[in-house]
Amino acid sequence: MTLGSQILQYIISGISIGSIYALVALGFNIIYNTTGIINFAQGEFVMLGGITAASLVTIFHVPILIAFLAAVIIVTAAGAFFERLAIHPLKNPSVITLIIITIAGSILLKGIAMFIWGKDTYFLPSFSGDRPIHFLGAAILPQTVWILGITGLVVILLSAFFKFTLAGKAMRAVASNRMAASLVGINVKKMVLFSFALSAAVGAVGGIIIAPIALMDYDKGAIFALKGFAVAALGGIGNFGGAIAAGLILGILEALGAGLISSHYKDAIALMVLLLVLFLKPSGIFGSAQESRLKKF
Amino acid sequence: MKKLFLAGVSLILGLGILIGSLDAADEAKQEPAKLERYKVGALFAITGPASWLGEPERNTVLMIEEEVNKSGGINGHPLKLIIEDTVGDGTKTVNAAKKLIASDKVCAIIGPSRSGCTMAIVPIVQAAEIPLISCAAAEAIVIAPDGKQNKWVFKTPQKDSHAAEKIFEHMKANGIKRIALLTGTTGFGAQGREQLKKLAPVWGMEIVADETYGPKDSDMTVQLTKIKAKNTQAIINWSIVPAQAIVCKNMKQLGIELPLYQSHGFGNIKYVQVAGGAAEGTIFPCGRLLVVESLPNDHPQKKVLARYKKDYEDRFNENVSTFGGHAYDALWLVIEALKEVGPDREKIRDYLEGKKGFVGTGGVFMFTPDDHNGLTREAFEILTVKDGKFDVLEK
């Protein structure tokens, strides 16, 4: 195997895992933009999506497409339920309260998953087999193609939603100025609920498409949250385009770092990037400093 | 001010009640003793991240306790097990060990399930002079800082080094010399990596790649691509977490057709299932519990293994696991000691150290003052995955 095809293989691996990171980061951004909340429970939505779909397919033998849709709907409901239960009752919460609440939510969702699924590992068969496609000496898994395709579709649907639908426009209005939005008659509380449901759905999609590669268990949410979080920060919190670019960059960086340097510190790469960004350019590499200062927090 | 004072006093009172509740909870457990009971402590990670170790261990010892007491106890004395959950956490294990020693005054302890937890309580049992039979894998457990065996500590699981040697033995027989290591970054994986690197030169093996992965990693294609680029003849994947199943899948996906060796940590049929066919042909050393049907009838362990497997699977309606087997061996060792020498801690220890030819699920134990594990690498059999099941590899 030549170095060139090796590097190509790393980049392919990086892009596929990076897409998942990007989806998690998009979930962070959807909620952040409408509410100013960093939702620490975002990773649990990914886990719930993956584990629900996997158990539907392997235990109840539901066809994959139906399992996919069912899992997204269930997790979306879970996201909305979480907002009603934990975020809605709060009056004028401080940042620290919101952080603790979403952490509590993430532990609770994890606990519920443990209660339902136990500690076993679940797997979802690949959507269309495991026979790799060979390309310049590198192997591309069919699942990687699915991941890229579905991620792209989600991105297109999301931007269409925000551009063309009334709810999407209302959410954007809330994002840019909460007070003004409520003055023109937008139900801000409802938009908060929407944003949780939507980001849960996006997280669930990420969980389902990665499940055939990654295996799923109740404890898998935290690692996705952490990586997605680093990606969101790197891209500039609230910046959708930034999240996608940063996801791919970080995924590739991790893969190249593990491949060319050492796999021992693979997970530290994303976190080092996170710390560096927070220290040197807290608005993210694609955000402007001005913007981050004007944000609510 | 006065009210704050009151609040403070009630706070302290509340704490007192809490501490008191420890006692109460403890006493509630005790029923009036009919005869002098032999009390044995057990520390298992019944809940928490390592519950897949602790649960079968707990089930196993409960089953044995019932069986022993039904058949009249040990020389007429009822056996009383006091089982504590370590949650797989060092701090909780230390607390639980102290409880067993100081409150329950047990005469021996079996467990803990994990190496790290065992290491945390070795100083405690050494100081308290109480025999401990650990169910954890690491070899370091029984070794004192001066290189001798820890006086009071024994263990039943087979040694990592024996598993490594068994793998190397098989490799050598098949002409494999250049190998790649892939290990998980857990205690089990790290110990294995250490043993493999130490023993490889002894067996004439050259390690050309040494990669690791985290227990929660999603994708090992990067590590495998790196290995693929090196000119190796086989891959050893040493891990105990479900993520090791991903390695099987990724190898197939990348089209790597090298032989895959796994460690005895692969001895869980669930991993074969989640690998979805990709685990076919994997070679790994393991105790004989998983392949009891394939053993010849005259094999010394056959009877013990068959009985344990049947009892366990009938009673708990789930597959027997090697981990439960480690607890099975540990508890029967203690019971035999109690039968012979009674509940004296010192005598139990001396008995265990001199015990020869104990047939357990892990192998035939031959303890000596220089070997508190008592097993050789013959305790391992080389297994493979055939049609989604474990089977003895044809020589």
Add this chain to the structure above:
Amino acid sequence: MPLLEVINLEKHFGGLTAINRVTFSIQPGQIKAIIGPNGAGKTTLFNVLTGVVPPDGGEIRFRDGDITGWKSHLIASRGIARTFQIIKIFGDMTVLENVMTGCHLKSKTGLLSAAFHLLPVWREEREIAEKSIRILREVGLEDRAQARAGNLPLGMQRLLEIGRALASEPSLILLDEPVAGLSGPETRELAHLIRRIRDGGTTVLLVDHDMSLIMDISDEVLVLDYGCKIAEGSPREIQNDEKVIAAYLGEEMD
């Protein structure tokens, strides 16, 4: 030499110009008032002067030093204190603690010495408490020292906020609508207090809508409209200024 000099100060919020190249100065010992219709930029001016928001252009000089763009705690340490139009007392502290907090700049216990609570710390605490009681007496809140600040009626909260600002012994105090919401007698009392503050050596810059109060106590008045300075002079001059009249008339017609 002026105590405070503001030269061509500018502040924009997006497309909106809140302060448009405003220039003025305050002499030591003055009571100077800023008036103007709602939205004229008065509070924004205070916020810029005290470093709550940074200016977008121009220069601020205080006691002959450039303080343009400084952080608010540094500006405060140079000797500018203020109150707020929307009261910002520390509601969950006692009245006394509020004033003691105001003594922050004039005391020096740091984290480590606080942790050990040695004699000098103990002594400083006592001194601060005594000084704060004196200030409370000055503003007439001595008998409320142990009350929870958030429970005070509005008038007293305004007094407390002034007391807290005075505790830092500022050379310039900025009062943002100090009599808003106060009754007639309360307003008169406050006017006395403002004079006493000036007589005690602290220069006063205030914003208010109460014209009779302004005309009564100010030495000089500055008029802002849509962020621009439209007039500056003695109360009498201002009362007769056509531009000012026009600005206020315009407001009334809205």
Add this chain to the structure above:
Amino acid sequence: MIKSNYLALLILALVLAFIPLAISNVYYLGILIFVGINSLITIGLSLLMGYAGQISLGHAAFFGLGAYLSGVLSTRLAVPPVSALLLAALFTALVALLIGLPTLRLKGHYLAMATLGFGQIVYIVFNAWVEMTGGPSGFGNIPRLRIGGVVFDTDLKYFYLVWGLVVVGLFFAVNIIHSRVGRALRTMHTSEVAAGTLGINTVRYKIQIFVISAVYASVAGSLYAYFVTFLSPGTFGISFSILLVTMVVFGGRFSVWGALLGTAVLSILPESLRIIKDYDVLVYGAVLLLVMIFFPEGLVGLIGRVFRPRSLPEKLRT
């Protein structure tokens, strides 16, 4: 008000002094020692959460730094334990300063994010730097703590040492709260703008409190290392960081006494109630959520309500 805190401290010290006479069982002593070690961390954390209004999701890492540095220094380099403890605290303080300096200048969740990432990095290093830390298998044979001629080799001695330090830690915390610095910190609940115009450099105090709370955690870590004499990375993961936050919130984050109470209850209760062990994740998540929604002042707030039905916050925030 500081006097009533001193009185409470004195009573606590007296009660603690007599506890070992009432319970001689090393098991209970052992639990209380761990309660003490955890309390030391949560007292510092409650200063950060209740007074500086910030949250750290990486205190387990500071705890771990204290533990590993002490352990490594005194085992591999034969540094006397007390010096190792102090060196570890100093190093941890520097690390906290490096994290706090850039992130505490920004408002909101940046410290939470940075400490979360930092905690995970430290955890990875504990696992991966096998030569120094023993990797995932951990390392043992850490010597006992020795101060002058006294070796702290029994649980009884260690009990007095740990709780002595807890009392000292509480004393420092109470003093800080009732000082110029404490008042400056308390302003941040209401208005950072007002605080700034009084000359209070809020960023500076936030950084200082963050560093101090990291030092509390580091000292606790050193005590842990010399008590258990064996370290492995599992103890210092993110879940412990979150448990610490839960303890502080549950007890009442606006009071250092709340931290003590929360730590005691959440450390002792799981020992006597099995159900908590089986579903620990579920129970802690539910506890945290319920407390935050229904009684954000925690247990201490509840007790306060019993004794002072109407205005509860001001004195209990001491």
